[in-house]
Amino acid sequence: MANVGEMSGDRSFSRRSILLGGSAVAAAAVGVAERTHRAQAQQPARQRPPNILFMLVDNLGYGELGVYGGGATRGAPTPRIDRLASEGLRLTNMNMEAQCTPSRSAILTGRYAIRSGTHSVPFGGVADGLTQWEVTLAESLSAAGYATALNGKWHLGSHNGRLPNDQGFDEWYGIPRITDEAMWPGSPGYSPNIMPPEQIMEGRKGEPSRDVKIYDLEQRRLIDAEITRRSIAFMERQARTKKPFFAYATLTQPHLPTLPNPAFVGKTGNGDWADMLAEMDHNVGEMLDAVDRLGIRDETIVIFASDNGPEFLRDWEGWAGPWKGQYFTAWEGGIRVPFLIRWPGKVPAGRVSDEIVHAVDLFPTLAKFAGAEVPKDRPIDGVDQSDFFTGKTEKSARDGILIWCADRLQAVKWKNFKVHFYQQETMVSPPVKLAIPLLFNLYTNPREDQDKQITDSWIFGPVLKMVGEFEASTKKYPLIAMGTPDPYVPPGARP
Template identity: 55%
Template sequence: MKSRLSCLALLGALLTSPFACATTPPPNIVVMLYDNLGYGELGVYGGGVLRGAETPRIDQLAAEGVRLTNFNVEAQCTPSRSALMTGRFSIRSGTYKVPRVGSPDGLTLWEVTLAELLSEKGYATGIWGKWHLGSSEARFPTNQGFDEWYGVPRTYDEVMWSNADESNGVLPSIGSKQGWDEKLVPAQYIYEARKGEAARKVKKLDLASKRTLDEEITERATAFIKRNAEAGKPFLAYIPFSLVHMPTLPNPAFVGKTGNGSWADALAEVDHRAGQILDALKAAGVEQNTLVILASDNGGEATHPWEGANGPWRGTYFTAMEASLRAPFIMRWPGHVPAGRVSNEIVHIVDLYPTLAHVGGAEVPSDRAVDGVDQMDFLTGKQQNSNREGFPAYVADRLSAIKWRNWKLQLIQQDNMYDPAVPLAIPRLYNLLTDLREENNVMLENTWALPRMMGIAGQLKASFAKYPPIESGAPDPYVPPH
C-alpha cells in the first residue's frame, strides 16, 4: 500500500510540474544582471554605435527571444537585487535603500531566496559578482541558498577609497592627510565562498581588481556551467556583472578597443562577456535547455564623468522617474519563448521570482506577502498581456509614484538623485505614451484614472497590516509578528 501511495504521489507531482515528460530534464537558468546599465545603452535599445560601441552579441540574443520595453526595477541597487531574490518589494524586507558602511544591512535569514527554492529542487546554484544583500558573513549568499560565490558583499563605490589620495588620471588627488586611511576604515575585499565553509578574502577591492573582475566572474561562471552540464545537473547561474557601475572602467584588454573612450570600451566589454556566457552554454551542449535572462538592476549612472544613457526617458536612478525604473530586459528560451518578440507590457523585477520558481518546479512561500506574479504564459507568448497592470514605486522608504498601464502618478518630485525629494501637494499625472519625458501634467482631464492607481497603493498598505514590513537593519533570527 505504501508503495502504491508513493507512486501516486510521484505521478501527481509530475503532472503538476511544467516538465511532466520524464525525458525532459529541468531547464537551466542563467541570469546576467548588469549594474546600472541604462535603457539607452544597448544597440537593440537604440544605443550601441550611438554610445561608441556596437553590441552584436546582445542584439542577437534579443532577436532570438523576447525583449521588453517596459521592464521595471526598483530605484537603487540593493532594493532591485532584494526584489529579484525574494519576489517581494524591498519596502517589505528592510532592504529599501543602499546600506551605508558600518550600518546593519542585508536580508534576514527568514527570507526565502530564489536560490533556496531552486536548491531544494536539486539545482546547483552559483553567484559571481556583487551580492549587496548582507555584508556580514552570516548573510553572505552561501548562507542564503547559493552553493558558491565569488564577488563583493556591498558596492563598487568602495574601490575609490584606496585611490583617493593618488593622482591617477581617474580620481582627483586630495592628499594623503585628507584621504582614506585603512587604520580608520578597513579595506574592502573580493571574497570566495562555498556553502558550509568560511568565506575567504581573495584580494582587496580597488581600481585594478575591479577592472579585471568581470573577466574573473565570467571564467568562474563558465566553469560552473561546464561542470554541471557534464554532471547532468540543472543549475541556476546568477551573474551580476560589475559593469557599468561607476567608476566605469574597462578591462585592460579593452582599453582603446573602440577609440571612443572608456565608456565605449566598457560597453564593448559588456557585450563580449555576455557572448562568452552564451558560448559556454553552447559548448556545454545545454543551450537549447537553458533559459537566459539579460537585464539591468537600475537606470544609468548619474555621476560625472560616468553618466549613463537612458534613451527617451528623463531623470536618473535613485528617483521614481522612468529613467530610473525602466531597464533593459531580454529573455531567450529556445522552443518556449518566441523569437523576435517585443512587448511594452509592464513587468516588474519582483515577477522573476515566481516565474523562475515555476520554471524550476518550485512553489513560492505561502506564509508571507509575495508581490511578484508568474509571467511565464506572457513571456512564452501563450497570452499577449502581462499579468501585471501596475505597481507602487518606492525610493528608499518613500512612496514616490504609482504606475498603472500607460499612466504615471508622481507623488514626490525628484528628477535627479542629487536633487531634494519634494512631496507634491497635488500629485501629477503623466501619459507615458504621449509624454515620455514626464513634462505635461494631465491630472485635471484624467481624474478617472486615480481610483485604480490609488487602489494599488491602498492594497499594499492593507497588506502591511497583515504582513508588517521588516525594519531596516533587523537582526537575525527574525520572527514575523503575529
C-alpha cells in the same frame, strides 16, 4: 498615522497620508528537496527542469544597447547582446527598483524591497542585508534540486550570515557591496584603520566566506572577466553532472568607476565608457558561447537585464534613451531597463512587448518554469509571467506597479499612466511632497514634462486601489525595518 516618508519609524500608513503627506523554513526546504529529487529521478532527461543563466549588469541605462537605440551611438556596437534580443523576448517596459540593493532584493525575494528591510543602498557601514527569514529564489531552486552559484556583486549583506552562501547559493565569488569602494585605497587621506577596504570574497554553502583580495582599481578592471570565467566554469561542471543549474552572473559594469579591462582599453577609440560597453558585450558573448558549446542551448533559460537606470555622476554618466532621469529617482529613466529572455522552443523568438513587468515577477515566474515553490507564508508582490513570456498570452499578468524610492512610495504606474506623489529631479535632489500629485500619460508624455500633465483624475481610482491592497497586507505582515538583526520572527508567528 505616519506618512510614507516616516515609514522607517511607524510602519502603519494610509492612502490619505500618501496623497496629503506623503528554522521551520529549513525543514520545509529539506522536504521539498527530497520530493523533487525523487520526482526528477523518474523523469526522462528531456523533461527535467531548465537551466537558468541570469546575467544582471549594474546601472546600465535603457538606451545603452544597440537594440535599445544605443550601441554604435554610444561608441561601441553590442552585436552579441543584440543577437540575444532577436532570439527571444525583448521587453520595453521592464521595471526595476530605483537603487541597486532594493532591485536585487526584489529579484531574489519576489517582494518589494520595502517589505524586507532592503529599501536603500546602505552607506557608511550600517547594518545591511536580508534577514535569514527571507526565502530567496536561490533557496527555492536549491530545494528543487538545482545547483546554484552567484559570481559578481551581491549587495544584500556584508558579513557571514548574510552573504550569498547563507541565502541559497552553493558557491559564490565577488564583492559584497558597491563598486565605487574600489576607489577608496587610492583616495587622499584614506586609511584602512578608519574604514576597512572592500574585499573580493568567496564562499561555499555551509562554510564561512573568506576574503580573497582587496577590491581596488586594478581589480575593478579585472573583476568582470573573472566573473565571466567562473560562471562558465560553473556551467561546465553542472553540464557534466546533468544537474539543472542557476548561474547568477551579476556583472559589475557599468557602475562607476567605469573602467574597462586592460584588454579593452583603447579598443573602440571612443574612451573608457565605450570600451567598457565593448567588454560587456564580449563577456555576455563568452557565456552564451559556453551554453552552445556545452550543448544545452535548448534547455537553458537565458536572461539579460540591468538592475536599475543609468549612472548620474560624471564622468560616468549613462543614458536612459527616450526616458527622463537616472537611478535613485522614480522617473522612467530610473526604473525602466533593458530585459531580454531566451528559451528556445518555449519563448518565441523575435518578440517585442511593451507590457508592464516588474523585478518581483521573476521569482514566481522562474519558480514556475523550474517546478520550484514560492513561499505561501508571506506577501509575494510578484506575479507569474510564464504564460506571457512563453507567448500563450500577449498580456502581462499585471497592469501596474508601485515605485519606491528608499522608504517613500514615490509614484505608481498603472497601464500607460503614472502618478507621482513626490517630486525629485535627481539622486542628489531632496524629495518634495506634492500637495497635488503629478499625473502623466506616458504615451503622449514619455519625458514626464510637468507642462504636459493630464487632468484625468479618474486614474486615481485604480492607483489608490493598488496602494490600498499593499497597505492592507502590511497590517498582517509588518514591514521589516532596515538593519533588523537575525533571528527575525514576524510578529505573531511562532519563534
